[in-house]
Amino acid sequence: xxxxxxxxxxxxxxxxxxxxxxxxxxxxxxxxxxxxxxxxxxxxxxxxxxxxxxxxxxxxxxxxxxxxxxxxxxxxxxxxxxxxxxxxxxxxxxxxxxxxxxxxxxxxxxxxxxxxxxxxxxxxxxxxxxxxxxxxxxxxxxxxxxxxxxxxxxxxxxxxxxxxxxxxxxxxxxxxxxxxxxxxxxxxxxxxxxxxxxxxxxxxxxxxxxxxxxxxxxxxxxxx
Numbered sequence: 139x140x141x142x143x144x145x146x147x148x149x150x151x152x153x154x155x156x157x158x159x160x161x162x163x164x165x166x167x168x169x170x171x172x173x174x175x176x177x178x179x180x181x182x183x184x185x186x187x188x189x190x191x192x193x194x195x196x197x198x199x200x201x202x203x204x205x206x207x208x209x210x211x212x213x214x215x216x217x218x219x220x221x222x223x224x225x226x227x228x229x230x231x232x233x234x235x236x237x238x239x240x241x242x243x244x245x246x247x248x249x250x251x252x253x254x255x256x257x258x259x260x261x262x263x264x265x266x267x268x269x270x271x272x273x274x275x276x277x278x279x280x281x282x283x284x285x286x287x288x289x290x291x292x293x294x295x296x297x298x299x300x301x302x303x304x305x306x307x308x309x310x311x312x313x314x315x316x317x318x319x320x321x322x323x324x325x326x327x328x329x330x331x332x333x334x335x336x337x338x339x340x341x342x343x344x345x346x347x348x349x350x351x352x353x354x355x356x357x358x359x360x361x362x
Contacts, residue, residue: 153203154195155223161193161210163243166271169323170241170311175211177313177321178300182213189217191225196235198261200228207257211239213300234262237299242270255279259286265299267292269311276306 162168175192182188195208206224212235214225227234238258242251251268258266259279266286267278278295279286289295296303302321303314313321349359 151201151203153197153206153224153226157195157206157208159208162241163245167241167243170269170271171210171239173321173323174239174241174313176324177315178211178213178302181300181302181315186218187216189214189219191222194222195224196227197224198227198234200226205257207254209235209238209258210241213237215299236262236264237297238263238266240266240268242268242272244272255286265297267297267304271311274306274309274311276304276311278304 162171171192175190179190182190190211190213192211193208194212195206196212197203197206199205212225214230214233214235216233217230225235240251240254255266259281262281263286264281265278267276269276276292278289278292280289280298281287292304293306294303301316305312305314315321352359352362
C-alpha cells in the first residue's frame with residue numbers, strides 16, 4: 139500500500155498597498171508633491187507609455203514584500219498609464235522607475251535619506267532629486283557608469299529624461315516645461331484661467347462696441 143504525503147501549499151505573498159506612513163508631514167510638502175506629480179503627468183498626458191505616480195509603493199523584487207519604497211513622485215517610461223495599488227516591478231516588464239523625487243520634511247533624518255539613496259541606486263533609478271522647502275535646497279543625482287553621481291549645480295539644470303528645468307533663485311522651487319511654461323499649483327492654475335477669461339471678455343466687449351459704432355455709421359461690420 140502506497141501512502142500519499144499531502145503537499146503543503148505555501149501562503150500567497152501579499153504586497154500591501156500602504157506602508158502606514160503619511161504622504162506628507164506639512165502643507166507645503168504636500169502641495170509640492172501634488173504640483174510635481176501633476177505637472178509631470180500633464181506634461182506627458184498624450185503619451186500613453188509614461189506612468190506617473192505619487193506616494194505609490196514600489197516593490198522591485200518578486201517574492202519580497204519587505205523591500206519597498208514609496209517615492210513622493212516617480213516616473214516610469216515604457217509602462218502604460220492606469221490605476222495601480224502598488225508598482226510591482228516584475229509585473230511591469232521589470233522596468234524600474236527612471237526618475238524619482240523626494241520632498242524633505244523637517245522630520246527626515248540623514249540615516250533615512252541615506253537608505254533612500256541606496257535603495258534608488260541599487261534598484262536602477264536614473265535620476266534622483268531631493269528638495270528641502272525649509273532650506274530651499276535642491277540636490278540631484280544622475281546615473282552614470284552604473285551609479286548615481288552627484289550633480290554639481292542644480293540651478294538651471296535640465297532633466298535628461300523629462301526635459302524640465304529647475305530654478306530656486308526666487309526662494310522656492312520652480313519647474314519649467316520644455317515649452318517654457320511653469321508648473322503651477324491648482325490655485326495658481328485657477329487664477330490663471332480666471333485672468334484669461336476676463337481678458338477674453340474685455341476683448342469681446344471692445345469688439346462689440348466697435349461693431350455698434352460701425353452700425354451707427356451705416357457700415358455693416360460683417361462686410362469689413
